[in-house]
Amino acid sequence: METYLAAAHFAPKTVLERRGNIGKFAQWASAQRSALTVDRIDRKQAGKYVSDVIDGMHPATQKKHLAGLRSYWRWLAARGHVTLPAGALMESGWPWDGQQMQRNGKRVERGSREEERPFTDAEIASLLAAPFPKGVDVEHANQIRDAIHISLLSGMRMAEVLTLWMEEVRESSDGVGLVFDIQQGKTDASVRPMPVHSDLISIAQRRLRDQRGHRCRATIRV
Known part of the structure; x- marks a missing residue:
């Protein structure tokens, strides 16, 4: 695999x-x-x-x-790990081709059609202040906490947050702040600069500082 x-x-x-x-x-x-x-x-x-x-x-x-x-x-x-039956094309996904899946429609109950909404202040406070389970490494806990902050204040997908590299944090073109220069994603539209919220600058700078002296692959992953 x-x-x-x-x-x-x-x-x-x-x-x-x-x-x-x-x-x-x-x-x-x-x-x-x-x-x-x-x-x-x-x-x-x-x-x-x-x-x-x-x-x-x-x-x-x-x-x-x-x-x-x-x-x-x-x-x-x-790679020769499985043998296709006679007549099956090499580019086929046999034996998964043509499998019919049961479509389970989701029943809508009265009052359940809740629209998306922002988190309340209480919900965010609970998310940020909740204690970590016993045994969680302090460094890991700090990484999770940084990831939550970046997600909340950037709107970036979690995969984008977790795969940031040092060179993808740079000065904006107008020179007035930092941007997360996202270089990968599922579509071309995923590649974009994301302005760094003022409350995230200290986190970005700390993570960059902590990685100085490491190889390029030692990213600022959080």
Whole structure:
């Protein structure tokens, strides 16, 4: 799996999704009465997984989960880890092609159609002040706290926050502040400069200062 993920050059968020999807399938396969390895997965077994696991997911998650398995199986076939049946094209995602998923419409209850709204001050205070579970490393706790602050005051996706590099924090073009110069994402629109909120400047500067002297790959990941 890790060789597949490294070769695919996915965005960090996609890597996490694919690793989770394949891991979920591996858990299911190993829990069957006769544990299944990839070479024993045929169309019937794939259909059983769809019924047992994928059918219960949200429609959007169903689509991504099945697409991830198809992609993985194409790579397995190309590397000779699985043998495709006669007539199957190498670029196919057999045995996942053509699997029909059950669409579970979400029932709307009276009064449940709540619109999105901002967090209240009390909710934010609770989020920021909540104690960490016993045993959490102090450095890890500080990283999580920084990530929460950056997310709240930038609107950036969590994957964007967690994969910031030192060189992606720079002076703005007008020279009046800092920007997070985001260079990766799922679409071209994801690549953009994000002005750094005034309350985040001290966090950005501290994390940059703490990383001085490290190799370029030692990012300011929070």
